[in-house]
Amino acid sequence: MSGDAQRDRFEGKVAMVTGAGSGMGAAAARQLAAEGARAVVLADVNSEAAGIVAKELPAARAVALDVADAAAVDGAVDDVLREYGRIDVLVHAAGVDDPEAKRWIADALVEGRPPEVTGRLDDAAWRRVMRVNLDGTFHVLRAAVRAMLPHGSGAIVVIGSSSAFDAPVGYPHYAASKAAVHALSQAVAKEAIASGIRVNVVAPGPTETGMAARTPEVLRTGFADPRVRPYATAEEMADIALFLASDAAANLVGAVLLANGGRFTA
Template identity: 65%
Template sequence: MGDEVPGVGAHARYVPGRFADQVALVTGGGSGIGAAVARQLAAEGCARVNVADQDMDNAESVAVAMGGTARHVDVADADAVDALVSGVTRDCGRLDVVVHAAGVDDPEAKAQLLSAREAGEPVDVLARLGDERWRRVMSVNLDGTFHVLRAAVRAMRPRGRGAVVTVGSSAAFDTLVGYPHYAASKAGVHALSQAVAKEAIAFGVRVNTVAPGPVDTAMAARTPAAVRAAMEAAGAIGYASAEDLADSICYLASPGAANVVGAVLLSNGGRFTV
């Protein structure tokens, strides 16, 4: 069992000292998977964990609890991401680990899925999917990943080392009916991350992706119960915890994954394999 960090608590799978003396940045760190990753990095010895989120109240709550630093960012804003990474490297002297967990779904599409299920009618999301909703999902999930990858690799290249983990989704493979924009955005995350991985490794920077199935987070809590039940029934294990995903992400970011480059790690409770 790893050493406890104030506000973190015990976790049987923590690896003491795995990230000793490293500086980390976690986007989407104010809640869900990102918050679980930030807590685990702190518990495993990170010298500084920078918790970045669009919701500063959430970021500060997580950061204060585990002795990290809260920072504001909208990952859809390229200039804001560049400023975030520059600020971290300026304040901390370096950047060793970046976990990009920020992302959005579409509650309106989920409501339409529920409506169709209750009425016994075919799902009809696409015809009502406006440009604004499409762009919101793509700008945060895909554009945001590009912004973070670009800034992270720029910051890590001069030192010749670093690890970046992006968060995709099993929905990129096992696409959910009525969720085309989300599936497309996450498929883009996978392809983008793998392409960058092949380029960045020449400079000593490892890039990998985790592809969760359903995870029990605040985002999942917005899923209507009937839709959630159907998603949960599709896997052997059901909904994962945010800590389950943090374990997978921290492995990819750790020295133990030194030979893992451009992987898309399925962490979906046995929903399917590829």
């Protein structure tokens, strides 16, 4: 694909990105704007962070959105439809991890003992991760499919995680939430393609984001496999997401692209 064609991949498209205040969501929003989208709506629970990114971009605006709130997701999508008439591309990058569980794992590594996480997880910690990562993905997929159905077209890309495959020790709730996100997205993909809507997933490995920056150093060091790159960039993950959203990926439906730098294959 030529440079000019690359810059015009999303010419005239209306795009919405969740989790757009930082990391992969912000990178995807910037790239959509650079590649010709006529409107980019940046949604994030931190509306101030999303607003800072939106100010950099032409024809972009920020909205506050907690994806765990079903009514708020429906309302945000309805607002986009009222303003622009359609949504052509939706990148769902909103998600959470569990800093406390990461600290427990890090402490165990430093002390040379196995992590003991599952027995210490309370219901609130479990529900927080599931509420945002899994419930939030369902809310976004449902609203996006509803919005795209009348037009018979659209592309949805969900950010999953390679942890759905390797299930890191001491991180059961996060791994379970992302494995469920993959299965949910694939099930929706098989249904929605009959209406011209493509759904696909990117499953990143370690990626340099704000979430990663808050990871204890001993865990970050553990990712430093000498055979592979320590961390990908958010922009590299956005490149993969937007390939899936582009016409070049027309034959990819329900794909889960493992983008972990070669740490393992699935």
